[in-house]
Amino acid sequence: MGSCSPQLPLICLSDQTLKPGSSKWVKVRSDVRKALEDYGCFEAKIDQVSMELQGSVLKAMQELFALPTEAKQRNVCPKPFAGYFSHNGLSESFGIKDANILEKAHEFTQQLWPEGNKSIKMIQLYAEKLAELDMMVRRLILESYGIEYFIDEHLNSTYYRMRLMKYIARPDNDITAAVGANVDNGANDNADGDANVNDDGASIGVKVNVDVGDDVNDNDSVNIGVGVDINVETNVNGHLDAEANGDATAWVVGAVSGNASVGAKEANVDAELGLPSHTDKSLSGIIYQHQIDGLEVKTKEGKWIRVKPAPNTVIFIAGDALCALMNGRIPSPYHRVRVTEKKKTRYAAALFSNPKEGYIIDSPKELVDEKHPRAFKPFDFVDLFNFYHTEAGRRAPSTLQAFCGVSAGK
Numbered sequence: 001m002g003s004c005s006p007q008l009p010l011i012c013l014s015d016q017t018l019k020p021g022s023s024k025w026v027k028v029r030s031d032v033r034k035a036l037e038d039y040g041c042f043e044a045k046i047d048q049v050s051m052e053l054q055g056s057v058l059k060a061m062q063e064l065f066a067l068p069t070e071a072k073q074r075n076v077c078p079k080p081f082a083g084y085f086s087h088n089g090l091s092e093s094f095g096i097k098d099a100n101i102l103e104k105a106h107e108f109t110q111q112l113w114p115e116g117n118k119s120i121k122m123i124q125l126y127a128e129k130l131a132e133l134d135m136m137v138r139r140l141i142l143e144s145y146g147i148e149y150f151i152d153e154h155l156n157s158t159y160y161r162m163r164l165m166k167y168i169a170r171p172d173n174d175i176t177a178a179v180g181a182n183v184d185n186g187a188n189d190n191a192d193g194d195a196n197v198n199d200d201g202a203s204i205g206v207k208v209n210v211d212v213g214d215d216v217n218d219n220d221s222v223n224i225g226v227g228v229d230i231n232v233e234t235n236v237n238g239h240l241d242a243e244a245n246g247d248a249t250a251w252v253v254g255a256v257s258g259n260a261s262v263g264a265k266e267a268n269v270d271a272e273l274g275l276p277s278h279t280d281k282s283l284s285g286i287i288y289q290h291q292i293d294g295l296e297v298k299t300k301e302g303k304w305i306r307v308k309p310a311p312n313t314v315i316f317i318a319g320d321a322l323c324a325l326m327n328g329r330i331p332s333p334y335h336r337v338r339v340t341e342k343k344k345t346r347y348a349a350a351l352f353s354n355p356k357e358g359y360i361i362d363s364p365k366e367l368v369d370e371k372h373p374r375a376f377k378p379f380d381f382v383d384l385f386n387f388y389h390t391e392a393g394r395r396a397p398s399t400l401q402a403f404c405g406v407s408a409g410k
């Protein structure tokens with residue numbers, strides 16, 4: 001309240017009043033289209049998920065992440081990175097395919113708790129509610145472009161995957177100073193997903209963490225801003241590994257690293273990022289951040305909007321597959337996670353919708369006209385995802401553009 005920091009559009013999708021065909025529905029439909037065309041995402045106020053269910057899901061997540069590593073690693077998926085994944089000690093996540101369907105979600109229980117566990121029921125119920133919400137939003141989108149005939153085919157061509165995330169709390173006993181580091185301009189620069197910085201050289205913010213121990217200095221006010229020689233390896237943008245099903249994330253493997261010398265003491269240079277900037281590969285994602293903020297979304301103007309968590313609020317975000325399907329009319333925004341609160345563990349849950357394997361994504365002809373010439377060639381989502389794992393896919397400023405952009409000339 002009263003804050004002038006930029007915010008995402010907030011749209012009320014509350015069940016009580018939103019009935020198809022009602023005047024509220026028509027208004028929400030145009031709000032959804034406008035928000036997505038402008039930002040590729042919006043905040044949604046919802047009442048479909050009770051506080052009780054939210055609490056149960058949080059408890060289930062805490063229980064899951066507290067399992068011994070060997071148990072967590074049983075959450076495997078034939079595709080790499082789609083199961084349990086630990087990212088440089090900064091975050092860890094589980095993946096649950098078809099989390100909204102009870103029988104399928106039970107496969108996840110089998111992996112982690114062969115003796116059975118009631119938590120999965122809560123997670124499944126939660127996924128079911130978010131899936132209903134997601135389908136409503138995708139229905140609103142297609143209606144808003146006047147392609148109602150396509151709704152059933154579209155909804156039937158997709159499935160869901162849930163991702164549960166824990167961002168590990170940073171300790172409190174370090175001194176930090178923000179510094180800017182310029183890395184060479186080149187193909188790798190935009191492995192952080194930032195396609196807009198190519199011409200100016202990519203500037204990345206890195207954080208110098210100095211562990212002030214007795215052996216270094218008793219004085220906590222060490223001035224590390226002076227004489228710190230930062231050597232940030234350009235492998236900051238080493239390579240990105242996408243989630244195997246392509247639904248969501250590009251993780252940087254081998255994050256920002258380098259050394260800074262402070263007197264005789266070595267300090268680690270590390271990204272503050274819990275999750276580097278990326279676009280989701282999915283059609284859509286619904287993200288719920290529990291109490292601790294961290295999610296930031298990039299606007300078309302290149303500004304980062306930090307999304308504040310609220311109990312009955314989720315974020316709807318468009319992915320590359322939706323961008324392609326909608327002939328580029330809806331962008332898939334870059335977003336990242338920066339957990340700035342110390343000593344606080346951040347939990348987040350996201351439900352992604354993906355096109356089924358074998359389904360060809362092709363913009364309906366109604367979305368193509370003189371003002372909007374066809375932007376992408378038809379493709380199978382699996383192929384987009386596989387391309388993402390190639391060197392060329394990783395280096396591309398925009399995976400989607402490089403893979404199937406009409407201007408890519410392939």
Ligand SMILES: O=C(O)CCC(=O)C(=O)O
Binds near residue numbers: 249275280294335336
């Ligand atoms: O943790 C979050 O808030 C977002 C996670 C995310 O962007 C992803 O999993 O693709």
Ligand SMILES: [Fe+2]
Binds near residue numbers: 248249278279280335
């Ligand atoms: Fe994401």
